[in-house]
Amino acid sequence: MERYNLPVGGIEVIISGSRSSRPETVTATRKPAPAPKASHRQPMASPRSKPETSRHHGPARYVASRALIFATLLAGFGNIPVYSKIPSGDDESSPGGTSNTIAGTLHTLNQPLELDLPDHVETYAGHAVDALPSATVGKWELHRITEGDTLTGILSVLDTTTTATELLASEDVAETLTTLKPGAKLFIQLNNQGIRQLIYAPAGRNAYVVSLQDGLFSGKWSKELFDEQQTQVAFTLNHPFHYDANKAGLPISITRQLTRIFRNDVNFRRIQIGDQVSVIFEDYFYQSERIYTDEILAAEFNHKGKVYQRIRFPMGNGSVRYLNPDSDLELKQVAFDRYPIRGGRLSSGFGSRRHPIFRSRRMHSGVDFAAPKGTPIQATGDGTIRFVGQKGAYGNAIMIAHGQGIDTLYGHMSGFRDGLKPGDTIKRGQTIGYVGSTGRSTGNHVHYEFHVNDEPQNPMKVKLPEKGILSQQEINSFRRLAKNMSNQLSRLRETASIDRNLRQQFGG
Ligand SMILES: [Zn+2]
Numbered sequence: 102m103e104r105y106n107l108p109v110g111g112i113e114v115i116i117s118g119s120r121s122s123r124p125e126t127v128t129a130t131r132k133p134a135p136a137p138k139a140s141h142r143q144p145m146a147s148p149r150s151k152p153e154t155s156r157h158h159g160p161a162r163y164v165a166s167r168a169l170i171f172a173t174l175l176a177g178f179g180n181i182p183v184y185s186k187i188p189s190g191d192d193e194s195s196p197g198g199t200s201n202t203i204a205g206t207l208h209t210l211n212q213p214l215e216l217d218l219p220d221h222v223e224t225y226a227g228h229a230v231d232a233l234p235s236a237t238v239g240k241w242e243l244h245r246i247t248e249g250d251t252l253t254g255i256l257s258v259l260d261t262t263t264t265a266t267e268l269l270a271s272e273d274v275a276e277t278l279t280t281l282k283p284g285a286k287l288f289i290q291l292n293n294q295g296i297r298q299l300i301y302a303p304a305g306r307n308a309y310v311v312s313l314q315d316g317l318f319s320g321k322w323s324k325e326l327f328d329e330q331q332t333q334v335a336f337t338l339n340h341p342f343h344y345d346a347n348k349a350g351l352p353i354s355i356t357r358q359l360t361r362i363f364r365n366d367v368n369f370r371r372i373q374i375g376d377q378v379s380v381i382f383e384d385y386f387y388q389s390e391r392i393y394t395d396e397i398l399a400a401e402f403n404h405k406g407k408v409y410q411r412i413r414f415p416m417g418n419g420s421v422r423y424l425n426p427d428s429d430l431e432l433k434q435v436a437f438d439r440y441p442i443r444g445g446r447l448s449s450g451f452g453s454r455r456h457p458i459f460r461s462r463r464m465h466s467g468v469d470f471a472a473p474k475g476t477p478i479q480a481t482g483d484g485t486i487r488f489v490g491q492k493g494a495y496g497n498a499i500m501i502a503h504g505q506g507i508d509t510l511y512g513h514m515s516g517f518r519d520g521l522k523p524g525d526t527i528k529r530g531q532t533i534g535y536v537g538s539t540g541r542s543t544g545n546h547v548h549y550e551f552h553v554n555d556e557p558q559n560p561m562k563v564k565l566p567e568k569g570i571l572s573q574q575e576i577n578s579f580r581r582l583a584k585n586m587s588n589q590l591s592r593l594r595e596t597a598s599i600d601r602n603l604r605q606q607f608g609g
Pocket of ligand 1: 449465467468469547548549
């Protein structure tokens with residue numbers, strides 16, 4: 102078994118075994134853009150575009166692949182680009198979806214490792230845009246427009262010295278950027294904290310481009326020059342992970358995301374030779390130049406013969422998770438909060454105690470939290486309001502039914518949330534009322550009970566029920582997404598394997 106040990110703080114590669122002279126092959130598939138789009142595309146200026154082949158179908162693909170490998174071996178290419186670009190929204194059933202295969206031999210291990218980053222990492226810095234100043238300094242940022250977004254609001258969180266007034270000084274720019282369309286993308290290129298360029302992409306391939314010239318911002322619509330694409334990259338590891346990821350042309354942000362996504366599955370310091378990585382991510386291009394690389398959509402790590410997959414899934418609450426399609430559908434979380442208030446002090450526990458007023462031993466069927474009058478009281482779980490009002494010794498009280506035989510009760514409140522009535526659904530963490538001292542009470546506190554099948558349980562000790570992290574609706578939509586993404590990852594892996602076999606035939 103050949104392994105690379107990467108000590109903390111430096112890169113040191115320990116290689117043993119006879120396979121060290123094995124050439125490394127990098128593979129990518131490329132779905133050509135649909136014909137109408139392709140006619141508008143210019144060849145990419147970066148060296149990555151060199152090996153892109155023309156479209157082939159069926160068996161021709163293998164011939165092309167062999168020919169390319171053969172030519173590559175003869176030419177002794179040093180660094181083969183591995184990008185494949187798929188216009189977003191193109192699924193497997195779309196016409197023109199035949200994958201082309203590009204394979205090439207990279208450096209062998211008996212050559213010294215170059216620790217400098219490959220040239221293509223500079224794609225992170227901005228690029229010249231049509232009819233704009235040609236300097237390529239500055240970094241692009243992406244802002245996704247949501248309901249109610251304004252340019253002023255976006256600039257206020259951007260840490261830029263450019264004001265909305267400066268940006269909107271031209272009538273044309275003001276007219277276009279005053280109303281931002283939800284779902285649109287706004288790319289902003291900053292240079293020394295000032296805005297250099299801005300690309301507003303509301304839909305499709307048209308974009309409104311604003312640039313700074315002679316101190317003034319001017320804008321114009323550019324037709325068919327903006328592209329949103331999925332990029333697919335597959336590579337086999339023969340070196341430390343970051344090194345091979347760089348060689349495969351992965352932007353640094355994607356490499357970092359991979360190490361985060363797979364940190365529990367893969368020991369990145371002990372990568373095994375032959376481990377395989379496939380990744381699909383979103384790329385944004387203007388005039389065929391990459392301006393921005395977004396998050397990973399799906400990724401696969403074949404580590405020591407075991408395949409780990411993660412699919413990006415936006416959750417209902419706005420957060421994003423990378424889920425394992427095989428197991429994470431069952432992910433559970435505790436469905437209740439332990440306490441009904443934030444802060445506060447447990448002033449009386451559950452069970453038998455001497456009653457502060459009657460001075461006789463009584464069962465305390467809940468727990469008390471002392472807190473100042475008016476402190477908000479929150480529902481500890483999702484449920485339906487069963488009771489709101491005066492309830493004897495409990496004073497102002499609320500009861501919530503949570504299903505599965507669970508009810509909670511909150512007593513001695515000074516008041517209720519406005520308009521709350523029986524039958525209302527309530528979410529965990531929502532304020533239902535305020536701490537007080539109504540009913541049989543000696544001071545401001547909330548009395549909290551947790552009932553299971555009408556029996557009071559100790560709220561501090563009862564085993565809180567769990568529920569799935571995903572709703573049924575989310576599970577269904579994740580299943581659809583995961584199926585599509587898993588298929589793409591499998592195809593990517595298979596293509597990589599075919600190329601490895603071909604390489605072994607030709608390269609020994
Ligand atoms: Zn109490």
